[in-house]
Amino acid sequence: MEMFNYYLAVLKNYTGFSGRARRAEFWYFTLVNVIISVVLGIVAGIIGLPIIGTIYSLAVLCPNIAVAIRRMHDINKSGWFILIPFYNLYLCTIEGDSGDNQYGSDPKAGVVA
Numbered sequence: 001m002e003m004f005n006y007y008l009a010v011l012k013n014y015t016g017f018s019g020r021a022r023r024a025e026f027w028y029f030t031l032v033n034v035i036i037s038v039v040l041g042i043v044a045g046i047i048g049l050p051i052i053g054t055i056y057s058l059a060v061l062c063p064n065i066a067v068a069i070r071r072m073h074d075i076n077k078s079g080w081f082i083l084i085p086f087y088n089l090y091l092c093t094i095e096g097d098s099g100d101n102q103y104g105s106d107p108k109a110g111v112v113a
Contacts, residue, residue, distance in 0.1 A: 003028035014063040017079065019104045021070035026092055029067050033060055068092070073103035 006028035010021075037053065044052040069079030072088070074096035082088050099106050 003032055007032040010063050010067045011060075014066055017066050017069050018073070019070055020074040020096065020101075020107050021067050022074065022096065022107045023071070023092070025107070026067050026071040029064075033064065073101075074107065076101045076103065 006025045010025065010029040037056065040053050040056050044050050065082070068082045068088070071092050072079050072081045075091055075094055076097050077091060081091060096108070097106070098108075
């Protein structure tokens with residue numbers, strides 16, 4: 001259930017474009033977001049209301065952009081890198097900087113591996 005904690009943390013910090021986000025925070029949010037979208041798509045198809053998926057997509061647009069920008073900050077890149085197709089996907093998979101960088105403190109600080 002750790003992934004839902006990450007999902008809720010991103011939703012609570014939906015306007016937080018500064019700081020850093022770990023890989024786990026980004027990818028768990030993405031996973032839960034995809035699962036919810038698929039379930040909503042199936043339910044919307046059954047009941048005949050495709051607007052449900054659109055409303056959900058619009059509701060998580062800002063948190064999705066915010067966590068992606070914070071993920072770029074974790075690897076010491078500008079948030080504008082989310083606009084570069086495929087390269088941003090690669091950047092989201094690499095490990096973040098150890099220690100502090102220009103965007104904030106290490107989100108793994110204090111986490112025992």
